[in-house]
Amino acid sequence: MRFYNTLSKHIEEFKENEPGVVRMYVCGPTVYGLIHIGNARPMVVFDALRRYLEYRGYRVIMVQNFTDIDDKIINKSIEFSVDFKDISETFIAEYWRDSMALGVRAPNFSPKTSDFVPEIINAIQNLIAKNHAYVVDGDVYFSVRSFPRYGELSHRSIDELKAGARIDLNEKKRDPLDFALWKSAKPGEPYWKSPWGNGRPGWHIECSVMSTKLLGTTLDIHAGGEDLIFPHHENEKAQSEALTGKTFVKYWLHNGMIKYTGDKMSKSTGNIFLLREALKKYGADALKIFFLSKHYRSPIEFSEEALSSAAKAATRINETFLRFESEFSFAIPKQDSWINEKRSIFIDSLDDDFNTPRALALIFELVNSLNRAMDDGNERDALKIYHLLRREFCPVLGLFDLPERADNRSIEELVKILIDVRAELRAKKQYELSDMIRSKLRKVGIELKDMPQGTTYTFIKEV
Template sequence: MTIRIYNTLNKKKEIFEPVKQGRVSMYVCGPTVYDSCHIGHARSILTFDVIAKYLKAKGFKVTYVRNFTDIDDKIINRANQTGITCKALAEKYINEFYEDMDALNIEMPTIEPRATEHIPQIIKLIEILIDKDMAYQIDGDIFFAIESFKDYGKLSGRKLEDMKAGARVTVDERKNNPFDFALWKSAKPGEPAWDSPWGKGRPGWHIECSAMSAEYLGETFDIHGGGKDLVFPHHENEIAQSEGAFGKPFARFWIHNGFVNINQEKMSKSLGNFLTIKDILKSCYPETVKLFLLSSHYRSPIDFTDKAMDEVSIGLDKIYALLKRIEEKKELSEINIVEPGNYYKHFCEAMDDDFNTALGIGVLFDAVRNINRLLDESKEGLSKEVIKDIISCKSDILKIGGILGILYKSPEVYFEEKKSRGLGKKSIDPAVIEDMIKEREKARKAKDWGKADNIRDQLEVMNIIIEDRPEGTGWKIKK
């Protein structure tokens, strides 16, 4: 099966073939650690987490590098404001980042390099560019000369002339071309600085990714990812630096994820509609967030709303309820099938076509419905064939969940956690609910339907839904 990936570089889907057969090298731009991560970061990280998981599932040995930008203007500004060192600030937000990743159950990349730990590599790369006359020094600053790189603009589809026409940047008069960008910035008093052939200073933003990707993945590698907003100038500049320095193609496939909007508005600090991962996880269950983010194609914009989250949450409940239903049948719990079934194959077909998780989730729900139907149809007992079908189907569901990074909890834990979250929000004591249910059971045995229904109504007002099942009465939080 071949994988097709939409390559931003050529603006079309292309058949994916790695440089080295059976291996995939992937670099993704990670966060600048000066603040908490928001839902947009979550989408990007999740997109590439799923891509890495899928490639592994297809049998590739994946080397996944995701950096931390731990030195930068924003970090310096924030550190000055809060009165702590840049290093301490970066450390704080890296730790917070890991907490978020943990909460979302996102796998660690193979390597997580930090800019500040790769200063020698960065300096070396800048020296190559200076030797090739692609960079020039003014005072203690080094700039990349974009006119020296003839392919400048090939990723973002910009021409130098067009860019000049629409220039909105404040021009540094010292630069040869207004779009020349800093590779090295001379140190201002009080800023963190490293020794270099050009005096004390620190790296510009773009150069770290060129240096670190070359360090860990080589001069040419397979996939480079990031958010759509990084296409220009960041990724364009990386290409100029790396291809300029090494004279070889840089990343072969460029993958860019779309934005997350909040109630149809672009998320921005000025609008005050910034939602951090931590904020969202206060009201939303982590897997719900993931299922939501994966329910649209990664390149499309997606609109984050409470309503959408509620709807997705109901869908997730449905899947876990099915898993619970299977666990309750002894004859289904003992056999395990490892061979992929048709649902998994269909899922892979969806994923092979530019990682179409939305279509893949459709397959997941098909599988869920199929098992529920088989169980409904065999109330008198399960035939051997049906058992085999169900187990194969369940195995597919879990395999799919494994790639999407969902369905990793036992159904009991899932429903317990959801209950306690829901009750916590409303400060309801579960014992009260249990008592009411017992009361209702008594009424039902006495066929006092009026009283029984009354209790059910009371619970519903409390956002509790009753389910009378053959083995007893259960309850759950609405939504």
């Protein structure tokens, strides 16, 4: 198995620290709004990578954080006149709602910055003691020039680096590139007590502390969007290695950005397409096909045409699976050389820097073969292809693992039609028929609620 390592700028053979175990950290969202499909790309890509590592026999321990204290969260809390935790907890819940709808598995650990403040303070104290950090008027800064290897990840020398994203020129700093480990509290802001006064953690130190506390001093894989290479991951690497004296990460993996009219899709620019809107319009499998059809390191140009094409492909594949399940009885095929040959092609593709486009091409090819086998009434070949797709290849990429998802949009449209019919019946005072519709829907797990603004519905578990 080989990955392109951002640190070395080369494709390297993957060798884990502990035999059979992969410790993997993925930078999560700053929770001040609903996530968009730009946020969803690393979710899908690194969920699929985790699944593949498990398929290849590794035990994966995956951590993805939530940044739940940040300037944007504070600004949002001021806007709504609520506590910052009300903002962060609301959007963490919304994140889980969206990630479940997308069919992305939850990581093993999902730490929040606010739960690790004592550990962050302790790490900052140690950096100060090691002369890698200094205090100015209640703020604490990391001294970039105290770490000679700074710039190693982004492949730029200290002298070449200019103040960039999230680096503010500040007269308090000894050097413009120094970055905040601890920020003193402004009036009205949330704060924690520290040896330097009331304040809160800086952005970069939180990931270093949470990842090493949960995964150890050296991670196997650290992943995230390429926009995080500098300054966030560069700063993480510097402060972590300054703190421990050990290699922080063996393999740095970064996905390309989703472009919208040439620019990165982001909340700050406003050129976003919310994930839940995309899920409603195209479905989870279509979005995954859209993301995985490009190599994870390549940028993707946002295109509704491409998403529509992916949705059609997802529908065709779902229909093929449903056809097999309706025409053929369940059985388990014997392993043979043909199955092993296709499995080897699949593994070779994903072993090669996680080449999902090549793996997807094999899946599409096998779907066509499955349809031909069914057309010919060739049950033996159809059974082999179906099981290879349904039980191995598609689940590894997180595709079609929840077949009912493909039907949910149709169900929702049907419910809306029945609600409209029921409204007409009520308007004509045909209450017996309208009540019958409500009763029948409840029996199949759909509960209608008549509200002043109209009728709503929810799916219920117990019927």
